[in-house]
Amino acid sequence: MVGIIDYEAGNIRSVENALKRLGADYILSRDASVLSECDRLLLPGVGEAGWAMMKLKERNLVDFIRNAGQPLLGICLGMQLLCEWSEEGNVECLGVFGCRVRHFRTALSRTSGLKIPHMGWNSISSLGTALFDRIQNGEYMYFVHSYFADICEDTAAVTEYGLPFSAALCRGNFMGCQFHPEKSGDAGERVIANFLEM
Amino acid sequence: MLTKRIIPCLDIKDGHTVKGINFLELRSVGDPVEMAEAYSGQGADELVFLDISATIEGRKAFSELVERIALHINIPFTVGGGISTVEDAAVLLRAGADKVSVNSAAVRNPSLISDIASRFGAQCVVVAVDARNVDGVWRVTTHGGSRLSDKELFSWAKQAEALGAGEILFTSMDHDGTCGGYACAEYRKLSDILGIPVIASGGAGNAGHIVDVLSPEGGNADAALAASIFHYGDVRIPDLKRQLAACGIPVRQVPGSTTAG
Numbered sequence: 001m002v003g004i005i006d007y008e009a010g011n012i013r014s015v016e017n018a019l020k021r022l023g024a025d026y027i028l029s030r031d032a033s034v035l036s037e038c039d040r041l042l043l044p045g046v047g048e049a050g051w052a053m054m055k056l057k058e059r060n061l062v063d064f065i066r067n068a069g070q071p072l073l074g075i076c077l078g079m080q081l082l083c084e085w086s087e088e089g090n091v092e093c094l095g096v097f098g099c100r101v102r103h104f105r106t107a108l109s110r111t112s113g114l115k116i117p118h119m120g121w122n123s124i125s126s127l128g129t130a131l132f133d134r135i136q137n138g139e140y141m142y143f144v145h146s147y148f149a150d151i152c153e154d155t156a157a158v159t160e161y162g163l164p165f166s167a168a169l170c171r172g173n174f175m176g177c178q179f180h181p182e183k184s185g186d187a188g189e190r191v192i193a194n195f196l197e198m
Numbered sequence: 199m200l201t202k203r204i205i206p207c208l209d210i211k212d213g214h215t216v217k218g219i220n221f222l223e224l225r226s227v228g229d230p231v232e233m234a235e236a237y238s239g240q241g242a243d244e245l246v247f248l249d250i251s252a253t254i255e256g257r258k259a260f261s262e263l264v265e266r267i268a269l270h271i272n273i274p275f276t277v278g279g280g281i282s283t284v285e286d287a288a289v290l291l292r293a294g295a296d297k298v299s300v301n302s303a304a305v306r307n308p309s310l311i312s313d314i315a316s317r318f319g320a321q322c323v324v325v326a327v328d329a330r331n332v333d334g335v336w337r338v339t340t341h342g343g344s345r346l347s348d349k350e351l352f353s354w355a356k357q358a359e360a361l362g363a364g365e366i367l368f369t370s371m372d373h374d375g376t377c378g379g380y381a382c383a384e385y386r387k388l389s390d391i392l393g394i395p396v397i398a399s400g401g402a403g404n405a406g407h408i409v410d411v412l413s414p415e416g417g418n419a420d421a422a423l424a425a426s427i428f429h430y431g432d433v434r435i436p437d438l439k440r441q442l443a444a445c446g447i448p449v450r451q452v453p454g455s456t457t458a459g
Contacts, residue, residue, distance in 0.1 A: 013294050017269050046319060115393055117321055121201045121243055121450040140201065140450040142274060144321045161200060183274050
């Protein structure tokens, strides 16, 4: 059973649809006692980091997530929330991964000509987690984001957009991907399938 | 490297596609979900579904269709056609669409863009602009190009960006349906003045036209949308992507995507 951590993030529907396509059972819950019974956890996310951290605190989910022992996958904002800090809302996050989250505007020169958000299909490389079993180096995934996580020792995939950033992070049972595997075609579906096999 | 996107567009009436694809062996030619899966398998990067239903029943069928599409396909898709309120957008986004496109209603009421963006995020608002060149001025039109508005293309695109548009989808009514190529100079200018992606639509007759509108020396658009050339099989997406790659344009190649129908 996959527990989707419900903190009113947008676009949970597409994650649910991906799990349905793969035939996985899931439950959407904000209750730590329900989620702790699940054998893996998903932290989805479309939204704003400061607001999301507030919701997780309101629902007493901060320590639960930090101490989770089962495989846990954060997607997009969900991955960023697992980092130390986010410039979005200048908020301290869950601190599982050892990196910070910044806005592309802060990091890229104004003359780069790069559009923000970083939206569309980009390649991932330096793949370093079982999440990417049977995924080729250089595979394309679908991204939509304006904030990014720095490269750090937990980086498990790298993507370039004006600079290299963490397309995926991994530490022990905690994993995160900046791209949307649920919208990344068959390759993305394979990432979710790999997570379900852990 | 971020790739340029290829986007087939399907017109939907009363929950069914108006034009079938005639190069793929589909069980039911009018089934949008099957067409969507076929394009996705060929390597389409995104899909657009435009509702051209004129009735309330037709609109309801469309939102039910959006739920089925969201369940079955695993690439992003945009829906549009007749969205005039935040609630219209909310119904379609809740049904599982990734983005909504607004057109005439935003020209009439520009705050519709900021209302949707502030509630659901700028990344899900595509502002579609239909315009034609009238005595050297690109005038924005509404109602499928039939009415001239008082807005001008470039200033309206800038305004839409400021209001929270995530992307601009510009269709040149002078080029649409001609199969003579896209309005490259206008896309190039839009790309220069905007900090958000530009989607080109209208005029594609062959793969070379798409190369032109996406190449940095040509239109420099971020994505190319087309309907007929894909539906009629004049251009097949795997071939198109190979041609784009050969011209140095970054595209996402999909392993195993089939060339033949």
